[in-house]
Amino acid sequence: MNLKKLLLGAAVASLLALFAGCGGGGSGDSVAPPPPAPPPTGGIGRNGVAVGPITTFGSIVVNGVRYETNSATFLLDGVAGTEDDLKVGQIVSVKGTINDDGTTGTADEVNFDDSVKGPVESIDLALKQLVVLGQTVLVSLDTSFDDSFSPASLDGVSVGQIVEVSGQFDANGNIVATRIEPKPAGTEFEVHGTVTGLNTTAQTFSLNALVVDYSSATLDNFVGGQIAEGDFVEAKGMSLGASGELLATKVELEGLLPGAVDGDRIEVEGFITRFVSAQDFDVGGIPVTTTGSTTYEGGVAADLGLNIKVEVEGDLNASGVIVATKVDIRRSKAVRVVADADSIDATNNSLVVLGIPVTVDVLTRLEDKSNADVDPLTLNDLNVGDYLEVRGSEFPAGSGTILATILEREDADSRVELQGFVDTISDPSITILGVTIDTNGSTVFRDINDNVISSADFFNQVTTNSLVKATGSEASDTVITATEVEFEFEI
Numbered sequence: 001m002n003l004k005k006l007l008l009g010a011a012v013a014s015l016l017a018l019f020a021g022c023g024g025g026g027s028g029d030s031v032a033p034p035p036p037a038p039p040p041t042g043g044i045g046r047n048g049v050a051v052g053p054i055t056t057f058g059s060i061v062v063n064g065v066r067y068e069t070n071s072a073t074f075l076l077d078g079v080a081g082t083e084d085d086l087k088v089g090q091i092v093s094v095k096g097t098i099n100d101d102g103t104t105g106t107a108d109e110v111n112f113d114d115s116v117k118g119p120v121e122s123i124d125l126a127l128k129q130l131v132v133l134g135q136t137v138l139v140s141l142d143t144s145f146d147d148s149f150s151p152a153s154l155d156g157v158s159v160g161q162i163v164e165v166s167g168q169f170d171a172n173g174n175i176v177a178t179r180i181e182p183k184p185a186g187t188e189f190e191v192h193g194t195v196t197g198l199n200t201t202a203q204t205f206s207l208n209a210l211v212v213d214y215s216s217a218t219l220d221n222f223v224g225g226q227i228a229e230g231d232f233v234e235a236k237g238m239s240l241g242a243s244g245e246l247l248a249t250k251v252e253l254e255g256l257l258p259g260a261v262d263g264d265r266i267e268v269e270g271f272i273t274r275f276v277s278a279q280d281f282d283v284g285g286i287p288v289t290t291t292g293s294t295t296y297e298g299g300v301a302a303d304l305g306l307n308i309k310v311e312v313e314g315d316l317n318a319s320g321v322i323v324a325t326k327v328d329i330r331r332s333k334a335v336r337v338v339a340d341a342d343s344i345d346a347t348n349n350s351l352v353v354l355g356i357p358v359t360v361d362v363l364t365r366l367e368d369k370s371n372a373d374v375d376p377l378t379l380n381d382l383n384v385g386d387y388l389e390v391r392g393s394e395f396p397a398g399s400g401t402i403l404a405t406i407l408e409r410e411d412a413d414s415r416v417e418l419q420g421f422v423d424t425i426s427d428p429s430i431t432i433l434g435v436t437i438d439t440n441g442s443t444v445f446r447d448i449n450d451n452v453i454s455s456a457d458f459f460n461q462v463t464t465n466s467l468v469k470a471t472g473s474e475a476s477d478t479v480i481t482a483t484e485v486e487f488e489f490e491i
Contacts, residue, residue, distance in 0.1 A: 046097065046098075046264075046265055047096075047097055047264060047265075048095075048097075048098075048260065048264040048265040048266055048316075049093065049094070049095050049257055049259050049260040049264060049266065050062060050063065050065070050093070050094045050095075050096075050266075050267065051091060051092065051093040051094065052091060052092070052269060053088070053089050053090065053091050053092075053166075053178045053179070053365065054086060054087070054088050054089065054090055054091075054092055054365075055088060055362070055363060055364060055365045055366065056088060056365070056366045056376045056377070056378075057083065057086075057088075057375065057376040058376045059083070059107070060083060060086070060092070060094075060107065060110065061362065062092060062094055063267070063269065063363065064103065064361075064362035064363050065098055065102075065103060065104065065105050065362075066103065066104050066105070067094055067096060067104075067105045067106060067107040067110075068104070068105070068106050068107065069083055069107050069110060071106075071108070072096070072106075072107040072108055072109060072110050073108070073109050073110070074086075074110050074111070074112075075109070075110075075111045075112070076111075076112045076113075077112070077113055077114065077190065078113070081112075083110070085112075086110075086112060087144075087146070087179060087181070087367075088144060088179070088365050088366065088367045089143075089144030089166065089178045089179030089365060089367075090112050090166045090178070090179050091112070091115075091166045091167070091168070091178055091179075092110055092111060092112045093109070093110065093111040093112075093113075093259075094107050094109070094110055095107070095108050095109040095110075095111075095259050096108040096109070103362065109259070112166075113192075113234070114164045114165060114166050114190060115135075115165050115166055115167045115169070115175045115177075115192055116132050116133050116135045116137070116164075116165050116175060116190065116191045116192065117132075117133075117162070117163070117164040117165070117183060117187065117188070117189060117190040117191070118132050118133035118162060118163075118189040118190070118191065118246075119132070119133070119160055119161065119162050119163075119189075119240075120132055120157060120158065120159050120160060120161050120162075120163055121133075121134070121159065122159060123154065123157060123158075123159060125154060125155065125450065126448075126449050126450040128140070128154060129174075130154065130157060131209070132163060132165060133189060133191045133210050133246065134191075134207065134208050134209035134210025134211075135165075135173075135174075135175055135191060135193070135207070135208050135209070135210065136172075136173075136174045136175070136208070136209075137165050137167065137174070137175045137177050137180075138170075138174050138175065138176045138177065139154050139177055139180075140176060140177070140332075140333070141333045141334065141335075141336055141391040141392075141405070141406070142176070142178055142333055142391075142405060142406070143167075143177045143178060143179065143180060144178065144179045144180075144365065144367065144406065144408075145157075145179075145180050145181075146179070146180065146181040146182060147369040148181070148182055149180075149182060152369060152410075157180070157182075161182060162182065162183040162184070162185065162187050163180055163181065163182055163183060164180070164181045164182075164183050164187075165177050165179075165180050166178050166179045166180075167179075168269075168270050168271060168284060169270075169271070169273065169284055169285075170271040170273065170307050171271060171272065171273040171274070171306045171307045172307075173193070173194075173208050176271070186238075188236055188237070188238055189236065189237050189238065189239075189240075189246060190234060190235070190236050191207055191210060191212075191234070191235050191246065192207075192232070192233070192234050192254070193207030193208055193210075193232070193233065193235075194207070194230060194231070194232050194233075195207070195227060195228070195229055195230060195231045195232075195233055196229065196230075197211075198227060198228070198229045200226075200227075202215075203215040204245070205227065205229075207233075207235065210244075210245070210246055211243070211244070211245040211246070212235045212237075212245065212246045212248050212251070213241060213245045213246065213247050213248060214227065214235070214248045214251050216247065216248070216249065217235070217237075217248040217249055217250055217251045218249065218250045218251075219250075219251055219252075220250065220251070220252040220253065221252055221253040221254075222253045223253075227251065227253075231253055232253070232254055232285070233251050233252060233253055233254060234251070234252045234254055235248045235250070235251045235252075236248060236249055236250045236251075236252075237249050237250075257286065257316065257320075260316055261316070262316060262317060262318045263315060263316065264315065264316045265313075265314075265315055265316075266313075266314060266315070266316050266322055267311060267312065267313045267314075268283045268284065268286055268288070268311065268312045268322060269283075269309070269310070269311040269312075269330070270283045270284035270286075270309065270310070271283070271284060271307050271308070271309050271310075272304060272305065272306055272307060272308050272309075272310060273285055273306070273307075274287075274306075275304065275305055275306050278290060278301035278302070278304050279291075281304065283310060283312055283322075286320075286322060287319075287320065287321045287322070288312050288314070288321065288322045288324055289321050289322070289323055289324065290324045290327065291323065291324075293325065294324050294325060294326065294327060295325070295326050295327075296326075296327050296328075296329065297326065297327070297328040297329065298328050298329035298330065298331065299329035301327075303329050304327070304329070308329065309329075309330040309332075310327055310328060310329055310330060311326075311327070311328040311330060312324045312326070312327050312328075313325050313326040313327075313328075314326075331393060332393075332490050333391060333392055333393045333405050334393065334419070334420065334421065334467055334488075334490050335390075335391065335392055335393055335394055335402050335419060335420045335421075335433070336389070336390070336391045336417065336418070336419040336420075336469070337353050337354050337356060337358075337389075337390050337402065337417065337418050337419075337420075337433075338387075338388070338389045338390075338410075338415070338416060338417040338418075339353050339354040339387070339388065339416045339417075339418075339474060340353070340384075340385050340386065340387055340388070340474075341353055341382060341383070341384055341385060341386045341387075341388050342354070342355065342384065342477060343384060344379060344382050344383065344384060345379075346378070346379035346380045346382075349361065349379065351379065351382065351388075353388055353390055354416065354418060354435055354474065354477070354478065354480075355434065355435060355477040355478035356400065356401070356402055356433050356434065356435065357400065357401040357402070358390050358392075358401070358402045358403075358404050358407075359401060359402070359403055359404065360379065360404050360407060361403070363405065364392075364404045364405060364406070364407055365405060365406045365407070366378065366407050366408075367406075367407075367408045367409075368381070368408070368409045369408050369409060369410050369411075370386075370387070370409045370410055370411045371411055372409070374409075377409065381409075382409065386409050387409065387410050387411065387412045387413055388407065388408065388409055388410070389406070389407070389408045389410060390402055390404050390406070390407050391404065391405055391406040391407075392404040392405045392406070393405070394420070394421075394433065400433055400434050402433070414473060414474075415471065415472075415473070416471070416472055416473055416474045416480055417469065417470070417471050418432055418433070418435055418437065418469070418470050418480060419432075419467070419468070419469035419470075419488060420432040420433050420467070420468070421464075421465050421466065421467055421468075422462060422463070422464055422465060422466045422467075422468055423464065424464070425459070425462055425463075425464065427455075427459045428440065428443075428455065428459070430462065430468065430470075430485075432468065432470070434478060435478050435479070435480060436478060436479045436480070437468075437470040437472075437479075437480045437482050437485065438475065438479060438480065438481050438482060439455065439482050439485060440481070440482075442483065443455065443472075443482050443483060443484065443485055444483065444484045444485075445457070445458040445484075445485050445486070446484070446485070446486035446487065447461075447486070447487055448486075448487040448488065448489055450486070458485065458487075461487070462487075466487065467487065467488045467489065467490060468485060468486065468487060468488065469485070469486050469488050470482045470484070470485045471483055471484045471485075472484070
């Protein structure tokens with residue numbers, strides 16, 4: 001997408017006080033189609049714009065910063081709302097200031113806008129993805145599912161169901177979901193994307209695999225009043241045509257970082273969507289440059305590349321480029337445990353589940369899906385014996401401790417699950433994070449494509465560091481008797 005056009009679009013959006021949840025597309029030789037601007041994350045040292053997934057409430061916590069919202073205005077899909085309308089995992093835009101402590105701030109505006117909302121066209125459980133309005137949605141351990149799904153996972157979603165997806169875009173234009181919720185029949189369809197295949201005669205264009213018919217649509221914020229190839233837009237409509245096209249009632253041009261101006265402090269967390277060099281790349285469509293003073297965490301400059309998830313801190317310059325002072329390379333989250341809590345230490349932000357130490361921090365997303373329905377949920381609300389789901393990564397590496405990105409309380413169940421990287425192998429057992437997983441003649445084994453395989457095939461294929469998920473019952477604090485064991489792949 002042409003950067004000048006995007007910046008002009010952003011200026012128009014700013015003048016109209018638009019505050020979109022996702023921004024414009026990439027610049028230069030971007031991967032087609034370029035995804036929208038990712039959410040910049042919390043940590044503004046002065047006035048600025050921050051966007052990221054909500055981790056908890058009271059007031060609202062986004063990317064480790066607790067924003068007071070007493071005087072804030074809330075918009076949900078362009079409609080006035082309140083803080084009570086929001087859910088953890090939804091990506092929200094926050095415009096305001098942050099205090100010198102770096103952990104608290106004041107929000108002036110909070111905006112939520114979904115990535116896509118519409119009927120589910122297909123589901124692939126093996127690949128952990130679904131298609132909604134022609135957009136491929138990837139599900140990972142960072143995805144929160146509303147507890148009105150049964151079960152609250154991809155298994156609880158059905159083809160034809162209307163869902164709302166909040167997430168970030170990767171270099172291929174896929175949406176990596178952070179939250180998925182069901183919506184009732186009659187819900188207005190919405191989709192974000194970059195215009196390709198524009199046909200001004202037929203008045204149609206494509207957003208990935210979706211054709212949009214805009215012949216009866218209101219056009220909003222477009223330069224010259226007309227849609228152009230490469231524009232990043234949001235299209236809305238109530239129905240699909242005979243060929244599955246969206247019959248749009250409104251199409252709106254969206255900018256890169258609406259509300260942000262030259263000199264604002266920005267922190268961007270997202271996937272690298274255009275990569276020329278470590279000094280020239282886009283994060284979710286926002287151009288980034290680094291200098292000799294840029295510091296790196298979680299890796300080095302040579303680790304950067306397409307679809308690597310990073311957090312970039314810096315100031316926005318007059319050309320709409322973030323001049324990075326820090327680049328934090330984010331690793332994928334592959335560990336998951338579902339079991340009763342062995343102990344809780346709220347004072348030290350820690351707990352033990354299935355004998356595995358777990359730590360939480362300001363970035364941990366907390367949600368109560370049990371009948372207790374405590375909101376906001378904190379460690380002080382948890383008790384020994386509570387049935388918990390923890391997702392995250394082993395940190396520090398090799399420590400045997402999970403740093404939780406998501407912690408959910410659910411209604412009591414005897415089922416136990418553990419997913420992680422294999423430490424040791426001793427047929428018919430393996431260990432993961434110090435937990436022994438015993439298999440027997442009744443255990444079902446599956447390959448990475450969810451096909452049933454024999455025990456012999458499994459133990460011939462499994463190696464240390466294989467990613468494996470085991471389901472069964474808890475024989476003791478650190479032993480699972482497995483009913484099913486399967487290979488998994490990292491997203």
